[in-house]
Amino acid sequence: MKTVDNVLKEAILNGLYDKNENKGNEFIGPQLVNNDDQDKIWFTLRQELMSCTSFTWAVAFISENMLVPFKLVMSELAKKGISGTLITGTYLGFNSPKVFKELMKIPNLKVRISEEAGFHAKGYIFNHEDYQTILIGSANFTRSALLKNCEWGLKVTSHENGQLVQEVNNQIQSTFTTSIPLTNSWIREYEKNWQPVKKTAMHLANNQKEN
Structure with missing residues (x-):
């Protein structure tokens, strides 16, 4: 066997x-993950979430409409005592105050705000009992990126002592260390100056925010 x-x-x-x-x-197995007629990037993320022991994501843009299915999955994970960490940011003002407020409502999710200039990461790390799976590519956590857009993601699985996994984990740890916790007071301050994403910012963000 x-x-x-x-x-x-x-x-x-x-x-x-x-x-x-x-x-x-x-x-x-290593594979290219994209949105085609047979599969979607979100389906891969959801499958990994439902089988992992914990996860850490570093993703710049988050849309409100992806939080609905995400919350459903997180509710199921909470029943199994599984939690995760999400590192995001304020690049281009893409993430709305409402997104941050909704993230705060997920009890088994630790949210951190990166203070790195131009934070534009899109990396999803899943811990399993005997291995780690990493998905890195072009997809932010938006409905368009995970279900419709032409996005490419490389999914690789390795033991924790694999060189690639260690490099990614070191980068995640560095990003985590330089980030700050998401709090209600932080959201209030962010909300004071936040403006809805303008067309120029939406273009730079690859038109990934949906109304």
Whole structure:
């Protein structure tokens, strides 16, 4: 019987070395994730959420309409005692005060605000019992990006001692350390100066905010 180690090694070799000599695995093998007729990026994120032990996301833009399905998943995870961390920011003023208010309502989600200039990350990290899965690409956490737009994401699974995973975790830890907790007082201050996203900002944001 193959161990998790053997299955993971074969999946990695299948995706990154030779698919003819190594057996692939549709769940943990390296793969390109996009929005096509058969699948959507959100479906992959949801699957990872429902099977993970915890997660950390670093994502710049969040739309209100993606918080509805996200809250449903987070409610299910809360029943299993699973929580996560979300690092986001204020780049271009894309995230509305309402988005931050709604994020505060999710009890099993720790939200941090990056103070890095031009924070525009899109990385999703999922911890599992024996491995980590990382999805990095062009997709923000918006309905357009996760269900419709032409977006590319690379999903890679590895042990925690893998070099790539360590590099991503180090970057996430650095971003976490330089971020601040999301609080009600922070939202009040943000709301005072926030203006709805202008057309120029929407263009720079790849038109990912939907009315």
